[in-house]
Amino acid sequence: MDAAQRKIVVVGAGSGIGAATAAHFFERGDHVLAVDLRASETPASQHLRCDLRDAGEIAALLDRIGGGWDALAHVAGVPGTASTEDVLGVNYLGMRLMTEGMLPRLRRGGSVVAVASTAAVGWQLRTDVLDGLLAARDAAAVQTWQAVQDPAYPVYSTSKQAVILYAKRLSGPAWSRYGVRVNTVSPGPVQTPILADFEQSMGADVLDAVRSAVGRHGTVDDVVPLISFLASPEARWINGQDIQADAGYLAGLLAGVPIQVWSHSLRKLGATLYCKNYSKVVQRRRPPNPCWSQP
Template identity: 70%
Template sequence: MTERRRIVVVGAGSGIGAAVATHFHDRGDHVLAVDVREMSTPASEYARCDLRDPASIRDLLDGIGSGWDMLAHVAGVPGTAPAADVLKVNYLGMRLVAEGMLPLLRHGGSIVAVASTAALGWDQRLDTLAGLLDLTDPDAVERWQSEQDPDYPVYSTSKQAVLLYAKRLAGPAWTKYGVRVNTVSPGPVETPILTDFEQTMGKDVLDMCKATVGRHACVDDIVPAIAFLGSPAAQWITGQDLQVDAGFISSMTAGTPIQLV
């Protein structure tokens, strides 16, 4: 019989987050399902939190106690949302939750945040992203975004920041708390916000991705990767980003495919 673990899932109301919460609940774990709205996701307990509001995040963290095994931070909004909200929810909210959870996680625990293959190119924007990672106040983040190129997709920026922040957090989190920090980067997934991505990224781009790998992902393609990185089986993995996209990014970046006969 597997040990019953204690898991916090942020963004548990729908999509990948709901599937993650359901996965852990079904295997007998104690799941705290967190979302900005009321939800019917299977869980042991529920909490509301608005990731745009640091006070709401503090209230959440002050009320849940310690001894948690894992934070699965899945919450996010698409690029159709106001640009400031995209950064506040996808990046800053994730950051404040992750840092606040570190002392609440047991030694050997883990944080897994959902980034995106839309973060491709993050390593070419380190100087730009460093300015964003210096900020921990929502108003400052909004001002920062107002000074950026309006033609650069803010969703991509938000997920690049998630990925870079997680990598920068991983070493200190491991050293001080014994907690691992990793990210999972899905490609297009059949969730309620897929049509939003078609608007912001272009339906032709998503259709090309679908044609290349055969189909879009479903939530059940993504959940096992999150579960693995959060599990003791990944005890020596931290500071990594796992692309879960059926190889689409590799097909674009690795050069000419090997021809099989």
């Protein structure tokens, strides 16, 4: 392997942002392991299949690939049209198990970049609720937790809120023990094969409002460079951050810019009317970190 070549695992490499991410790294000369539920033709050095709903498959994959990796780009996710079990199992728990398993397999100076979503808006207001989800370490416990939650709250938003909160809480221990950074990227609506699913689950009016405000939906080319940067040594001092890639839509909304969005649309997006008072939220004292366990 060339000295400049890096070894990168891309999970969710079959289509959309994940496929574009894998192709980006591969085309610049990196060794890329493309992981997806199904076989794909994504440009990569190696392809492996893995069902993120199955902890056993994740463990087997990790055993197979060994160590010496430079970065994990965890892009896999399913929309809110999928079952509750799949949304939480893939978007949150699968990401968590893959990340925890990869930490000892990454070189010092390595990076984990997980894709969340702007649908996670308001996660800071739900940390007490999300604590219970982060304490659940297997599929059965996750579903037990979900069974007593507000059925009106979008599960997709919950799953991505958990991704952000988990990554932030993990970032310190990952850095101190492994020298690995953990960050998240939160895209707004992106033109991918599952955009229609998001229109169905969130409401076309929500996505239309975002597009109207910023001029268009995002593309994979708007998101991949950010993932690439966070995975690179150039981002060596960036850790525990969630970076939104939505042309500034959410930043403007939370800062009080008069963007016309219906309150029910905000609800579907995962926000609440607390948005206008967002800056007044006071961080409460957190309990001991439930995210970290010794690998």
